[in-house]
Amino acid sequence: MxxxxxxxxxxxxxxxxxxxxxxxxxxxLDSLRSLTVQLDGRKKPLDTVAQETVAKIHGSTSYKLADGTKEDALSTYLAMWFNTRNWNEEPFVLVSYRPLKEAAGLDIERKQFTFQELMANRELAGIVSEAHRKELNDVDLSRNEREALTIEGRLNLLYQSVGDRQLPIVPHPDDIKGKWGSLDETAKLYTPEQAAPLLAAFAMMQQTLLQGGATHIPMVADLASQLKAGLQQLSPEIYPADAVMGREVHFNHFxxxxxxxxxxxxxxxxxxxxxxxxxxxxxxxxxxxxxxxxxxxxxxxxxxxxxxxRPPVTNMYESVVWCGFGIMAIALLLEVFSQKRFYLLAAAPLSVVCLVLADSLPAVLDPSIAPLVPVLRDNFWLSIHVPTITLSYASFALALGVGHVALFNYLFTPQAKQRIKTLSQLNYRVLQVGVLLLTAGIILGGIWAHFSWGRFWGWDPKETWALIALLCYLAPLHGRLVGWLGDFGIHVASIVSFNAVLMAWYGVNFVLGTGLHSYGFGTGGSELLIASVVGLDLLVVLATAARHYGWFKRSEPLTTAENLEQSMSQL
Incomplete structure (x- = not known):
């Protein structure tokens, strides 16, 4: 059965x-999507270029036009590449950080702005200029300044993408690692006779889009097939196989x-x-x-x-996805052995939240695949240190979920003593797994740091907060062992201590933004939202503690005189 x-x-x-x-x-449209581009240190299909470009500028892989039409990333990118619209006046550039909008005098209710209004904004230009001055002097930037540089990057990317004649789609003649050229540079790499058909196909693609816009994309696809076939014939041994580019297109759309x-x-x-x-x-x-x-x-x-x-654990997006996987994998493993039905109840919402955030916030959690920074190129240490640390976060997140299931029982079914006892035992096991993984991850990171930076420990913010998180979980485990913490205490500790993980994971990357782990830093996060969620969660913990310990109940029955006085006051 x-x-x-x-x-x-x-x-x-x-x-x-x-x-x-x-x-x-x-x-x-397969030929159009799989057209190979050498960009950002690797060869990728045009479909990926379109998705990454649109997501970085607009904050989403789809774009809604003024008439209500919704475009996918490829259609929008083609409109930029062939310059078929007035991109100066399209409300396309994402500006989401509210304090920056206030400082720049922008409408705080809007999320997307035009290239023209952002370029003409003197307050924003002043913030960007100050950020560059600080960078030259090696001074830490404020959050507003880091966000302003992100906006500058989006504006630069839009400017480069519109009417881009330098997109490197022409393969090198004989070097697999050689630099590819644009269509305008084809004659430098090959003969004019070889270049002429490619330039003609590209010009016809542009003319077709100018005449019919998105409705003529199927016709553009036919021309793109001719263009791709011509590019493959230029250098068959250098041009990537269709299966390689097709795999990435499949990943994008699956x-x-x-x-x-x-x-x-x-x-x-x-x-x-x-x-x-x-x-x-x-x-x-x-x-x-x-x-x-x-x-x-x-x-x-x-x-x-x-x-x-490489292992998919090198940036914030990948760590969030990996954490969501770890939460569910650890929960399913423990569930199969215990069959208590609580691990998966606690894990599923958290895993869903992680994956939904990664799937819906490309401007904050950048999903693009980029070459590794030098310090991460040792795949051995990358493959064991980062996954171990992230799996420890997943374990602590699972403990957070079990803690909330227990609090739910304390609030609504306090009479279920045996269930609450079982939950505390399950939570204790998960906390032990998390502490073991985090300890191992810190030690492995120290060994890697010794080889990469010449020291085992340097009080870098990431290192420091990882240690703080470890201590925040070691304390309740020892308290439980010696009898200082009961069932309720271990659940509260599993919830409250996760704030240290949140700081080590999110806070260092998005709030502090300093240290040697800069490859994990990001912008676009919302401290107010995170603080609100944490504050609300702590209020739930406080309310549950008040109910459990009866803080607002009188410890002794009222005397006759007190009852009479209370009755008179009510009258």
Whole structure:
């Protein structure tokens, strides 16, 4: 019976993966999407260039026109590449950081602005100028200044992309690692006779788009096929195989991480049904769906590693996705051994949140694949240190989830003593796993730092906050061991201590933005939102503690005189 319901879950997961059917139907644009571009230190398909460019400038891979039409990244990028619109007046550039908008006198309710109004903004220009001056003098930048430099980067990228005649799509004649050229440089790399058909195809593509816009993209695709075939014939041994570029296009459009969180969400719903309606024996169906979700996420990691030729754990986006995977994998492993049904209930919402954030915030969590900075090029240490640290974060996030499940029981079913006791035991085990992983990760990071930077420990902000997080979890574990903390205390500690992980993970990268771990830094995060969520969570903890300890109840019954006085006051 268990095997049957488990297989049903797997089959349901497979059915959900192939939906919608339209994603498997060819649209004739494969040649256009897989046109190879040598950019940012690697060879990538035009589809990836389009998605990365539009997401970095606009904050989303789709763009809504003034008439309400919604364009995908490729259509928008082609409009930039062939300069078929007035991009000076398109509200396309993302400015999301509210304090910067206030300082620059921009409308705080808007998120996208035109190139023209941002370039003409003197206050923003002054902030950018001050940021560059500080960079020259090696002075730490304020958050406003870092965000302003991000806006400058978006404006520069838009300027370079519109009517770009320097996009390197022409392969080097004989060096696989050689620099590719633009169409305008074709005659320098090859003969004029070889260059002429390519230039003609490109000119016809531009003319077709100018005449019909997005409605003529299928015609442009036919011309792109001719252009691609001509580029392949120039240097067949240097031009990447269709399968290599096609794999990346498949990764872009299959959206394995989005499909994974959808499967986790459905499995979580099925698991809740199995908890509330006992006669519906769908517990193992939920396990099958969770397994399918982990399988598709693993497939996504496999594709990304093939594309990048490295472990997918080198930036904030990848660490968030990996953490979401770790939460679910650890929970499923512990669930299979314990079959207590609490690990997955605690893990699924957190894993879904991680993957939804990674899937919906490309301007904050940049999903683009870029070459490694020099300090990360030792794949051995990269492959063991960063995943270990991130898996420790996943363990602590799982403990956070179990802690919240326990608080829910303290608030609404305090009479379920045995369930609360079980939850404290489960939480203690997860905390032990997290401490073991974080300790190992810190030691491995120290060894890597010794080889890379010449010292084991340097009180870098990332190192310091990792140590603080470790101490924040060691204290309650020891307190539990010697009897200072009971069941309620271990749950509260698992929730409150996660704020140290949040600081080590998010705070150092997005708030402090200083230190030797600069390759993980980012902009666009919202401290106010994070602080609000943390504050609300702590209020829930406080309210639960007040109920559990009876802080607002009188410890002794009222005397007769007190009862009489209270009655008189009510009258």
């Amino acid at each position: 268990k095997l049957t319901t488990f297989l049903i879950g797997l089959v349901l997961g497979a059915v959900l993966l192939v939906m919608p059917i339209s994603q498997w139907q060819p649209d004739g 959206h394995p991480f989005a499909k994974a969180w959808q499967l986790y969400a459905i499995a979580f719903t099925v698991l809740l049904v199995s908890q509330w309606i006992k006669r519906w024996n769908v517990y193992w169906t939920a396990i099958g769906l969770f397994t399918a979700g982990i399988a598709v996420q693993s497939y996504g990691f496999f594709l990304r590693m093939q594309i990048a030729d």
